Amino acid sequence: MRAKEITVTINEYGKVQTVAATKGERLKAILDRAGIVYSLPCAGAGRCGRCRIKFLKGAPIPGSFEEKFLTDEETEEGIRILCRTVVYEDCEVELLESAKEHDISALTLDDEPVNSPGKLGKPTGHDGETTRSYGIAIDLGTTTIAAALISTTSDNPGYKVFQTASCINSQRRYGADVISRISAAEDEETREALRRTVVTDIENLIKELTTAGSITYIGQNPDLKAITITGNTTMLYLLAGNDPKSLGSYPYIAEHLEKEWMLSDIILDNIPDISLTILPGISAFVGADIVAGLFTLELTDDEKFFFLDLGTNGEMAFYDGERLRVTSAAAGPVFEAGGISCGTASIPGAIDHITIDEKDRHVTTHTIGNAEPIGICGTGVMEITSELVKNHIADETGLLTDEYFDDGFPLTKDGKIRFTQQDIRNVQLAKAAIYTGAKTLLNGDIPDKVYVSGGFGSKISPENVEELRMFPREFDGKIVAIGNSALRGAAQYTACVLSGWEKETDGAAKLDLITESAVVTELATTDGFDEDYIAAMNF
Missing domain, CATH: 3.10.20.30 (Beta-grasp domain)
Known part of the structure; x- marks a missing residue:
């Protein structure tokens, strides 16, 4: 029947x-x-x-x-x-x-793009004349994919951002986090679907960028000469069609971490014969996106710096002038408002900034796009927690007052968007992971600068979350937001490729220096980590 x-x-x-x-x-x-x-x-x-x-x-x-x-x-x-x-x-x-996934904001490069192709000029190719080459850098993120079209000239060692674009990583239908996608990829057909999905996303971005710039990528002598892709280890595994199972269970072994060069159609089905580089990673949880970020910084004995990418795995690195120490703290999805009762992605209507008047507890909120509030995103989650502690609505242990313990604290007049006791607990788990990971990695050293990467780090103000005690005191007054350092690093490496063999060799040598000198600190096996973590949950 x-x-x-x-x-x-x-x-x-x-x-x-x-x-x-x-x-x-x-x-x-x-x-x-x-x-x-x-x-x-x-x-x-x-x-x-x-x-x-x-x-x-x-x-x-x-x-x-x-x-x-x-x-x-x-x-x-x-x-x-x-x-x-x-x-x-x-x-x-x-x-x-x-x-809905279409309106999540993605962080690209903050360089001023050149809107007119005529300002940059087309490659001339004539002897003795300045020639221009084009390349594309891609940051393959778990939530969003960001890309930049850049250009170099034969008489200038730098590069210019020509155009940027971004899209939602369509793999999100298989899960919002890497663990969900690792689990989904256990099925071979689903793993192939994950690969095809993200390949399509990347190809569409390349077509968008090249169309906007009137740049050719097909033919005997295309204008587009190089593509560089960076991303976390799981995302690059799925892009290549590799089984990520070992990344999701102890001892979390990553077998595919080396830098790879290939012609583009080995990975991208409809983008033929372009030089494509996949940047190297360091470990299962310290991936090529962190390497790309470190690539933008100078490893010299002149400055000790701490590098932090605030996300699900809170990747961090400390360079003491001689050695590079790296680790990853399992912060969970709170920085993207995951696990929050009224949490939402960074879309129009998401509450991203909050203050509470200390006299009458009046709440003032700001939303992305100044739209009607629909939920609260990552920056708003951290700011409301800090405000609750600052105004003694939550105590130093994170406990809400009796008035708000059962139903949570209302953020809107109608009370539909609230911040609950469980939300605060989830924030405490995340911030304790970041704080303890940073303290462990510093191991008594004091950095000269603290570089915070990523969308969350660029949109949060340290003074607005100071009540959280999320960062060690050694960070006070030293935090510098550096935006999407992963995409910037990929763009810088692309410029090395476009500039010729010598520059490409210099870039590859710097990548090797980062990956080969990095010493991974396993937080879970560090003496006293558990006790320090529990203590760091307090505000």
Whole structure:
């Protein structure tokens, strides 16, 4: 007996399409077949309840997951948990902001782009004349992918940023974090789907950049001469189609860390015959993105510096003028508002800055794009925690006052966006990991400068989170935000390739210096780490 056919109407942020489906089919599979881009933060494991969809008609009976994650009012409105929903009759669904991926902001390079190709000029190729070459740098992030089109000239050792672009890493439908994607990649077909997904994202960025700059990348003598890709170890494994299983379980061994050179169509199916370099990593959790960041800094005996990339794994490095020590602290997804009850990505409407008046506890918020508040992003999470402690609404142990203990502290007048006791605990776990990792890596030394990389580090003000005690006192007054250092490092290496053999050799030698001299500190095996970590949870 054939299964009954039904019709599912999908409203994708105003774009409506109708798809034929089978009674009893998972809604996720139907959206996949329709080519809908959406987010599954926990890879569809049903742990987070954040992949929500709204039924305008034909809503299925709420199940155990709706009872666990949704209020009665929400289920009555037709809201369901996307990853667990099965449809049995004709229905109409609407994607909610919680599933939307198109507007997450990505950090590119802050160099002033040149908007007119004529200002840069095309490569001349004539003897005795200045020639111009073009390359593309790519930072393959877990959440977003950032890219930059750069150019060099034969008479100038530097490079110019011509254009930047970014997109959401479409692998997010397989999970918001690397652990979820490592788990998903255990299935060979899914691993190949992960590879194809991110290859398509990268190819689209390359086409966007080259089209904007009227740069050719196909033909006998294309304008585009070089591509450099950096990213964390898991992302580069998935790009190459390697099995990342060993990265997700102890002892966390990474077998593919070396720098690789190849023609582009070995990795990128539709970008032929361009010189492509994948930058090297140091360990399973200190990847090529950190190496690229360090590539932008000078390793000399003139300055001791601390390098910190605030993310899920809080990668950090300390250079004492002679040696390079690196480690990774398991901070969790809090810096991207993961695990926060009203957390959201950095999209319009996300609360990114917060202050509380010490007299009347009036809350002032700022949202990305000045849009209506829909949730709270990473910077807002840290700032509200600091404000709660500063105004004695939470004590030094992180405990909220009785007034807010049960339901959390309201951030909006209607009380729909709140910050809960569990949210504070998650912040404490993250900040303790960063603090203890940094103290362990310093081992009594004092840095001259502290370079903080990444989107979170560029948007947070140290004075706005000083109550958190997230950084050691040795960092006071020394923090410098350096933006997307991974993309900048990839751009600098691309410039080395474009500038010729000698410069490329210099760049490769510096990469070797970083990767070969780095000594990895395993925090979990360090004496006293557990005790220091617990102590660092206090504010």
